[in-house]
Amino acid sequence: MSQSFTPIASLGEFGLIDRMNERLADVPRSENLIEGIGDDAAVYRAGDGMLHVVTTDVLIEGVHFDRTFIPTSFLGWKAIAVNVSDVVAMNARPLYATVSAGLPRNFSIEMMDGLYDGMAEACKAYGLELVGGDTSTAHALYLSITVIGEVAEEDVVFRRGASVGDYLCMSGDVGGAFAGLKVLLDQREQLENMGESYEPDLDAFQYVIQRQLRPNARLDIINALRDAGVRPTSMIDISDGLASEVHHIGRRSDVGATVRIPAVPFDPETRAVADQFLDEIDAYALFGGEDYELLFTVREEDVPKIDETEGVSVIGTIEEAKKGVRAYSPETGLMPLHPAGYEHFGEAPQPGAHASQDGPGFDETDFSGDGA
């Protein structure tokens, strides 16, 4: 067929999302659909005052993970957890999952057992159930998971609810997953240089490797916030990197923000890795992806409750849109904060974006997760 051929990478990440949305524009919209493409998950009315949310995320060998790094049980866990993270970012709890798995010829029953054990473990930990799926042969291992969750209509939190005067908060710490990736890549390189076949050493730098290979969705945090009587005004999960997610909230809420760099938590082990590689710890914390913590905003009067809640930190403030997204540190003062790791479609790999540093020319577009 004599069609013209324009590479997808030429569109860029947002160009691709916009173009997909254009093609879908004249599909009639259901009156029960509250949020379609444009947040961590789609949201629709389910009845009895409850909303359901649905999200889908795919993990592809050679793009999102390297099978020499990650035991299949961790991969199964991670595939569920990254989707639960999107559900939790709507302030919802996960209910059901479907899994579509493509298994290459060099995938054994033992590996598959590990994969399903990991998924089962995550399902138990997060209280959801795997209710259906489709398994097929494929050219490489891929896992596409869809998770459905629920939230009372009055409790749902979008990316778009932040207001000037709100405070910017996050759970846990950031940069660890990227530090873990650095360690794993370095281990592989060293072993390859010695001519030995690679086997990951999961004991060194346990915390950061765990952050990379077996991330945790923060269902515990939305429960803790509820117990503390705090309803975030906006929320997103930190999958692409902290700076990128602040930009998402800013754009969807039509606000600016200032991130106070010294207030952004990182683990000592993350710092040790950055030091070992002579890297800036701030770059890990701001631009390293895949930590799956929650970034959220709260009203000023809720800040004392946040201060009393374990595992969450106030890291900045919400300001007028015209001020843009900025970072403050005593050394540099106020500086524009670019999203980085963000517009990575068609560009060179960014820090922490994915496990594959030498994969194909574009990474991924989660178009339920971008403010199109």
Add this chain to the structure above:
Amino acid sequence: MSQSFTPIASLGEFGLIDRMNERLADVPRSENLIEGIGDDAAVYRAGDGMLHVVTTDVLIEGVHFDRTFIPTSFLGWKAIAVNVSDVVAMNARPLYATVSAGLPRNFSIEMMDGLYDGMAEACKAYGLELVGGDTSTAHALYLSITVIGEVAEEDVVFRRGASVGDYLCMSGDVGGAFAGLKVLLDQREQLENMGESYEPDLDAFQYVIQRQLRPNARLDIINALRDAGVRPTSMIDISDGLASEVHHIGRRSDVGATVRIPAVPFDPETRAVADQFLDEIDAYALFGGEDYELLFTVREEDVPKIDETEGVSVIGTIEEAKKGVRAYSPETGLMPLHPAGYEHFGEAPQPGAHASQDGPGFDETDFSGDGA
């Protein structure tokens, strides 16, 4: 890692499903989950007396389709339609879809436009909306779609509701999609022999090629049955082949069945293709997959209503389980009817199972779609 390596193909299709279910067995079950793995779709309570159903199906290049055969707009349509077909088989109407797409490097913007146009067209035709997704680079083109639908609690139809004395019915005709595949494979072979680059001739045998490349989910049929005042006692969509689906209903309902071969409808063009290839039309009709018609059972008193409903046929009867699944024709009398195209995991490709006749050693396991 010194794990043993047992090929997945050694498990067989049911072995794989059983093994996955074992790994998931101790995940606590939600009280709102009515049907998990084991029917065309999972079913759960959504509130206000409504049930939601969810299903996922994947199409992978080289396994389920051949990109030289199918325009991307047809592929987009088909990816939505095959999932809608599973929703419809629960007597539900589709509401929302998510799409997870893996795009290889040789996939252009023009091809992607076609893909999304096809999905948008199917969404409009079936009244559902694409609400989220995840797009990534991949080694080959794959599309994993999840569709959520709804049905009133009193209207849901499972595979497991057939009773002795019910009548076996189906919509439309069967064997056409397999005939279309035969034509396309033959065209490719002829052109390759002539040393020309292959381009499909979509004008020859239009009906059967359309059946293969752009199947229709029978949402119209469940509406027609409702209008006629008929609620099927059991239902399944015909994706693997008619004989296979009768076995599914038989096993899940604990009944046997007799299919009256002369009553099974096929299109004259399907017969013309079978004649041209010196094949048995009955093999196309019974074992050819991918027709996406509905197979269902009705109570005896509803048979007159079926007779008056356009597009549906009575093709047999439900009998005691011990009689098994049988076929009757005047020439052969009563004969056991084997599922064929059914236990195809790890076996040689079966008629009509998939577009790739020389793909890897196993095909696919839709474990929401098998009576585990």
